[in-house]
Amino acid sequence: MTATTEPVVVPPVPDRRPGTWRRGRVVAAFAVLTALLLLAHPWVPNWPGNLGSLLETFLPWTGLLVLPLLVAALVRRSALALVSLLLPALVWGGCFGGRLFDKRAAGGDFTIVSHNVNDENPDPVGTARALAASGAQVIALEELKKSEVPKYEETLAAGYPHHSVQGTVGVWSTFPLRDTRPVAIMPWTRALRTTVDTPKGPVAVFVAHLPSVRVRIDAGFTANGRDAAAGLLVDALDAEPAPRTVLVGDFNGTADDRALAPVTARLRAAQDDAGDGFGFSWPASLPLARIDQIFVSGVRPVASWTLPATGSDHLPVAATLAL
Incomplete structure (x- = not known):
């Protein structure tokens, strides 16, 4: 008699990678911190070393923090991180967006x-x-x-x-x-x-x-x-x-x-x-x-x-x- 060998069925390995809405939590956290920094800069202590004043001297440039976070969100392919970046972008726009427009007029004394x-x-x-x-x-x-x-x-x-x-x-x-x-x-x-x-x-x-x-x-x-x-x-x-x-x-x-x-x-x-x-x-x-x-x-x-x-x-x- 010839023995019949049954094929071995290997079950598929489940994809344990986190979904696009679960990846990038660290990036999302930094996005929230950036927004808080813009909103709460008056409460950044001036001691030691007048740190609060130094931050406020270059405050508009804090918006650039969004750029490395955006790169990290894209690398991570994280929808959570990308959506979170809207928060500092909107806060920055609320604080400084009005300065981008030309408000000059004619006339004057x-x-x-x-x-x-x-x-x-x-x-x-x-x-x-x-x-x-x-x-x-x-x-x-x-x-x-x-x-x-x-x-x-x-x-x-x-x-x-x-x-x-x-x-x-x-x-x-x-x-x-x-x-x-x-x-x-x-x-x-x-x-x-x-x-x-x-x-x-x-x-x-x-x-x-x-x-x-x-x-x-x-x-x-x-x-x-x-x-x-x-x-x-x-x-x-x-x-x-x-x-x-x-x-x-x-x-x-x-x-x-x-x-x-x-x-x-x-x-x-x-x-x-x-x-x-x-x-x-x-x-x-x-x-x-x-x-x-x-x-x-x-x-x-x-x-x-x-x-x-x-x-x-x-x-x-x-x-x-x-x-």
């Missing part, structure tokens, strides 16, 4: 330009000419080097007959100036206050240059001096009786930085109301943050923009205002 000219500027004359070519009625300069002030004065004299330099800041105007005086925010003068007599009435103009900040391994974000100066500047603003106030300068901080919250609680940023994009102003070679500001109260911003680079490491910022 006068234009003001503010520029940190850099005390190592190799071409003060060219910088002054470029600012004058903007057509602004008021030009405010910060980080003026004493030995270079005559070059700015001579270059701007014809178009701006009224001017005042206080310490390392100055203002030039086609309109008359009066009541000009230094504002004490540091042991040496880095801020001033003046009245600009426009054809539609007086406007109080403050020009300020807050102390520089640095990121150091041993100390973190060294912003304490800037924050103290901002407090003294707010005291001067509170004492200002004029109903129309314009504050310009290099604040070494963005309008999102909690250190400038006392300023933004009293005045609004012209760039937010009438700008086109984020208006980053520093560094000039690859702008990453808007630390040069034009704040207003009692006047309406019509347009706000940055000017082309000069010999400085900052871009000039400008705004047209309606009285």
